[in-house]
Amino acid sequence: MTFELQAQDPGSNARAGKVTTAHGVIETPIFMPVGTAATVKAVHQRELKEDIQAQIILGNTYHLYLRPGLDILEKAGGLHKFNGWDKPILTDSGGYQVFSLSGTRKIIEEGVKFKSHIDGSTHLFTPENVMDTQRTIGADIIMAFDECTPYPCEYDYAKNSMHRTHRWLKRCCERFDSTEGKYGFDQTLFPIVQGSTFRDLRTQSAEYIASMNREGNAIGGLSVGEPAEMMYEMTDLVCSILPKDKPRYLMGVGTPANILENIALGVDMFDCVLPTRNARNGMLFTTQGIINIRNQRWKDDFSPIDAELGGYTSTFYSKAYLRHLIHAQEYLAGMIASVHNLTFYLWLVKQAREQIKAGTFAAWKNVMVEKLMTRL
C-alpha cells in the first residue's frame, strides 16, 4: 500500500491524498461505509459502487469469524469473492466489538476470552490468531489487535491498557510480518493509538505507534462517548505526532460535523455506523440539514429527498413517499434511506477534498458545519 500526499490546506491541517492498494485507489479524505458482517446493511454492491461511489468498505473480524466463519470465507477465496466487492476492504480487528458486543469477556495478557453473542460459545482472540483471521478474510488493510479503552476510565487503567495494547501490537507485527497474504495480493497492517483522554498517554502511544513505521496509522479509543471537544483535542495532539507521509484513520467517527472538524486536524480516513444506523430510523443527513422523515411535516411534501445531492435514490423518491415507507416499516424504507445517507457522506468528503485542493477548505468547513447541524 502507498500514500501520496496531493494537497495541503493553507488555513488548517487538512490534506488531500491518494492511497493505492491491491484492489484499487482511495482518494482521501474518505468515508468508509461499515459492512460489518460482509454487507453494508440494506445496500447492494452495485449501489455502493455506482450511486454512493464508495471507494472502500469495512468488514469486521469479530462478526465474520463467528458467522459465516473462516472455513466458508477461505473456500470462497476471501471476503472480496464472497460478497462480490472488488474494491478495497478494511477489517477492524474485533477487539472493540468484543468489548461492545460480547457480554462476557475477560482480558488476559494472552488476549481476550469471550462468549459469542450468537450462540454463547467461548473463544479466545489473541494478537496472533487475529492476524491469521484477517489474513483469511483477505482485507487490503487490517487493524492491529488492541483494547479500545472505555470512556471514562481511571488514569492507571488507561496507562496499563495502553501498554498492553503496545505489547499486543509487537506480537501483531511479528505474526503479520512472518506470514503472507493467502489470495495472491498484499495486505497492510495499521497500528492503533490509544491512551484514552490523557495527553501524556496519547503522546506516548502516538510516538510508539509512529516508531513502528507501518504504512498507515489509526487513532482508536475515541468516539466512545467523550465530548466532541475532547475528541478534537486528542486527535489534534496525535496528528501532530503521527508522520505526515502516512494516512491517518480515526476509528468510529462520526457525525458530518465531527468528520469535517477532524479533516481540518489532519485525519484522512473515517468510518461510522451513523449513516446506516440512523437511516433505519428515519434520520436523514441532507445538503440542507438534518431531516427526521418520520415527522408530520413531510407527510405531503412531494419534493425529492435531496434535490441538491444528486444520485438516483435521493432524486427519484419524494420525502412523503419515504415517510410513508418508514411508518409502514417497509424494507424499502431502510434501503432508500441508507443509500441516501451514504451518498451524502461520500458527497461531503468529496466536497472537502475539492476544497482542500482549491485551498479554501478552512472557511468552507466553518460554513458547512453550521449548515449541517440545521434541523429542518
Ligand SMILES: CC1(C)O[C@@H]2[C@@H](CO[C@@]3(CNc4nc5cc6c(=O)[nH]c(N)nc6cc5[nH]4)OC(C)(C)O[C@@H]23)O1
Ligand atoms: C458514533 C456511534 C453512532 O457509532 C457507534 C456508537 C458507539 O461508537 C461506535 C463508534 N466508535 C468507535 N470507536 C472505536 C474505537 C476503536 C478502537 O479503539 N480500536 C478498534 N480496533 N476499533 C475501534 C472501533 C471504534 N468505533 O463504536 C461501536 C460500538 C462499533 O458503534 C459505534 O456511536
